[in-house]
Amino acid sequence: MKPSEFIKAYNLLDSLVEELEYDEVNKQLKITLELCQWKQSYYVETDPEMQLGILIFSDVTFYKTEPELFNLDSSEILKVDLLPFDGCGERIKIVLHGGDDVIILNFQSNKVEWKEIEEGDE
Numbered sequence: 867m868k869p870s871e872f873i874k875a876y877n878l879l880d881s882l883v884e885e886l887e888y889d890e891v892n893k894q895l896k897i898t899l900e901l902c903q904w905k906q907s908y909y910v911e912t913d914p915e916m917q918l919g920i921l922i923f924s925d926v927t928f929y930k931t932e933p934e935l936f937n938l939d940s941s942e943i944l945k946v947d948l949l950p951f952d953g954c955g956e957r958i959k960i961v962l963h964g965g966d967d968v969i970i971l972n973f974q975s976n977k978v979e980w981k982e983i984e985e986g987d988e
Contacts, residue, residue, distance in 0.1 A: 869923070869956045870948050874979045877905040882940040883962055884918075886971075888929050895923040895973055899943070901980075920981045926954055927975035939964045 867875075878901070883899040902910050907939030944982045951957040955976045962969040 867978055869958050869975055869978045871921055872980070873948055873958075874977055876980070877902070877907075878943045878946050878960075879905065882916075883942060883943060883964075885936055886938060888926070890929075891922065893926045895929060895975065897921040897923075898983075899980075900940075903918075917982055922979045922981065924979070925955060925970055925976035925979070927953075928957070928972070930972045932970040932972075936967055936969050937965070938962075938969075940965045941965075941967075941969060944968075953955065956965045958972040 880902050881901040883897055884900065898920050900918050902914045902915070903913055903917045938957040941962040943960060944963050945961040947959045947961055947980065949957040955974045957974045958974070960971040962971070
């Protein structure tokens with residue numbers, strides 16, 4: 867799925883980012899997070915409110931963080947934006963808040979996939 871389609875289909879606000887892993891060689895960005903299921907359009911009250919999973923962005927041709935070095939500590943997603951871009955792929959900006967830090971992720975990708983992690987899969 868294209869990142870723009872994913873952003874329209876899923877509400878990432880208030881979800882908690884647990885880990886970021888950028889693989890420059892394979893052009894892949896993995897974001898492990900606890901998705902706020904209760905904010906999703908498909909949510910049913912019998913479902914768990916949070917769902918652990920991994921967002922896998924493929925064909926990542928640009929990746930930058932501000933600051934460059936930071937610690938993730940269940941950093942909350944404050945904002946997700948699709949930025950105007952003329953080249954190949956789509957440019958995404960994610961703003962995180964964790965502890966006393968505000969972290970900005972900027973990256974460019976063609977494809978994103980959401981994989982749920984079931985209990986015991988970790």
